[in-house]
Amino acid sequence: RARDRLYVTGFLPANRNLPESCWYSLIEEGIQRDGHALPDESGWQIGDASIVGGRIALDEGEDEGEDGDDVEHSETSNAQDISATNAPLRLWVHQLAKKESVSNLPLGPSDYFQQRRLPNDLLPKRSGEASTQDITARQRGTVIHLLLEGLAGLEVAHYETTAREFLTHYPDLEAEHNQIIAEVMKLLAKPDLQMLFGPQSRAEVPIGGRLLMPGGDNQLFSGRIDRYVDLPEAILIADYKTTRHPPSADDPIDADIAIQLEIYRKLVSAAYPGKEVRCAIVWTAGPQYRLVTPEELDEAWQKLK
Template identity: 30%
Template sequence: AREEQEYRRLLYVALTRAEDALLVCGAETRAAAADKPHARDEGCWYDLVADALTPEGVEVPVSYCDRPVLRWRRPDAFPSSDVVTMAPAVADHAPVPLAEMHVPARPARVRPSRGAPASGGNAAGPAAAPSGTGAFDAAPRAAETLPPTVRGDLIHRLIAGLSDLPPPERTAGALRLLRQAAPGLPVDAETELVAEALGVVDHPELADLFAPGSVAEVPVVGRWTLASGRDIEVSGRIDRLARHGTRLLVADFKTDRVLPDGALDVGAPYVTQLALYAEALRRAIPGVSVEAMIVYTRAPAVLRIAGQRIAEAIARIEGA
């Protein structure tokens, strides 16, 4: 039973890596069995996904396959809106609907990324890593035995789940969450992950970010026309969003091992990601100001990105 639970947990981790679309394709290297038209093991990932999609999926022909594929689309969760009242949306933990404009041609797509893998800022390529020499967390950690994407996902899930708990209950709550999400971790790995998440949630500089009514993992979609006349579409997810009157706080959590020396040394891809979120929110909610920050969870370090740098990032997109 535990092996099956772990098998399904790994499927969940794989499925949650997709940003916009997910293709699930089985592979068989044996001849079909006598009692079925295929050779794959019963209950494999392919079967689990196919069984889940079948009730609402639709078979559609595609150019990359010689037979129809089963397609499931998420129902429209982001209604068009020119003016959005954020306070109830945040309080109800609802997605933030962003203004959408009709565009006759397919727009250029900008997909902000969660960033570099947790155990090495350069592993995903130089474009995703913060610039500057920065601090390097070279100390061996038990949690480093986890794949970087799994480790990062667990930290994000812990941070999202802990903020709603009273401070005295957070350590015990974190362990419960962690053991549900990743049963069987060594005790020292659990201790490190919980301490890292608590270091963020309990950070005094982030009290406003985790204030009551703030929201974790907020989907963001937006489409608009740039001053240059080029259409742009943004799709992403804000790690933490809080509203205080007309002031919006937007935070992106990074689990990188390499930390920049300061906010000015944060790499351009990370700044562009936050700039797109900020621009989308400003277009959706007139009259608000957006304060963007990156939180490196390992220190933890809170790096606030200046409004001028956000504006410069948008200007570069305009001129691209």
């Protein structure tokens, strides 16, 4: 919760039209409802928040200072602190920010290959710029990931009822509800995949860190591992792929998938040196499980040079 001041920043989409429910609109509505006017677009304003500062409401438990000061005194002091910040604007306020190095932008492991192909397109497309087919495929993938995470800890008898109740929140996918449920339940019931959902497994494990890439960049990564299994002899990383048509067992692993898994493997290996880290792909359609060999990962990694 902001105590002294609040900065609302962001960017306009290419069409320069803001959705009605965006943060700008919500904050503007809240401040105007409180009886205060916002500056127009003619320029910057600074140090003029003292009017609002005197009305800041403190959370319960913060009502008294060390000497037993009451709320009114605390609010008055806070308003004085804010008004004291009046100062001429620094020159840098009107200067464009320097372009940040790509290596300092935290990339998801699955985004790195695309970033190399399209180095000037650092941000994913927003929903208004993506095709309906892309949006539906992403939403379908998200739903399958969430179901696999949530159902794994339940009794088998509750799978279908729970899944159907969950899918009511996704009416746009109604035509695919039955297929999604069947796909998820078949995967969870497959005997040779039970190690992915046992007591030593975890879902959506966050991972992050820097890696020295073959091209010389010290790239920052931040992502989530779909399924992480701590076996006695090794750590197993499994990544779900929700494409409707998985490759055959003899097809080579796509380079972008291999790079994604190798990034995961290197980050986990750095956290647990001396322990073997294995990588696998689970295509939910089928389902189909494939352990990716270290040789396949190393080969894809070396091709990044």
